[in-house]
Amino acid sequence: EPEVTQTPSHQVTQMGQEVILRCVPISNHLYFYWYRQILGQKVEFLVSFYNNEISEKSEIFDDQFSVERPDGSNFTLKIRSTKLEDSAMYFCASISPRSTDTQYFGPGTRLTVL
Amino acid sequence: GNSVTQMEGPVTLSEEAFLTINCTYTATGYPSLFWYVQYPGEGLQLLLKATKADDKGSNKGFEATYRKETTSFHLEKGSVQVSDSAVYFCALSRNTGGFKTIFGAGTRLFVKA
Numbered sequence: 001e002p003e004v005t006q007t008p009s010h011q012v013t014q015m016g017q018e019v020i021l022r023c024v025p026i027s028n029h030l031y032f033y034w035y036r037q038i039l040g041q042k043v044e045f046l047v048s049f050y051n052n053e054i055s056e057k058s059e060i061f062d063d064q065f066s067v068e069r070p071d072g073s074n075f076t077l078k079i080r081s082t083k084l085e086d087s088a089m090y091f092c093a094s095i096s097p098r099s100t101d102t103q104y105f106g107p108g109t110r111l112t113v114l
Numbered sequence: 115g116n117s118v119t120q121m122e123g124p125v126t127l128s129e130e131a132f133l134t135i136n137c138t139y140t141a142t143g144y145p146s147l148f149w150y151v152q153y154p155g156e157g158l159q160l161l162l163k164a165t166k167a168d169d170k171g172s173n174k175g176f177e178a179t180y181r182k183e184t185t186s187f188h189l190e191k192g193s194v195q196v197s198d199s200a201v202y203f204c205a206l207s208r209n210t211g212g213f214k215t216i217f218g219a220g221t222r223l224f225v226k227a
Contacts (some may be wrong), residue, residue, distance in 0.1 A: 048212040056212040078183045100213050101146040101165050107157040
């Protein structure tokens, strides 16, 4: 069964550094998402992406964040200048055009900002 | 706005006990409802879903019924195992617009042998 993949599984960075989290959604999916889960807390929506543009973003998704689909397969989340409070698990998800009621989640990238 | 409220944890049960984790939602229209499970150190796994009123989702002995009249989607299992120890998230997704998923706060379940 096709899966959403994410790399790296764990990223450690210094405060103020830029990080790029990578995701490969399932190949025929059209909607793409990033979610964040701070340790021990709920999963929060960050941004949705469709037709090469952001379709919705949350209050968390400020100017420090950006998303891109640089080619036909990757979907990236960039944090320009990381803060301690960006430490979290970041999940990518995608939706099939034939079954829009279910999101397929990747395994997550754990980001640790020191 | 749309939201999900689920019972606070942790919930601690003995093996073979009956499990109920309550979940209620607020949403306009007719959302799809989900339960996700997160095992320690792992990502989110879809446990079950229901897409319309009175639907029952089931998987691995877990069940939940979409109750529109009470806006609830309670998770149940008749006999839990130690391996069911995890965090369970109730969630909803609107079937319009961007289809984003809104999660509850999660309920941690501990099952003792």
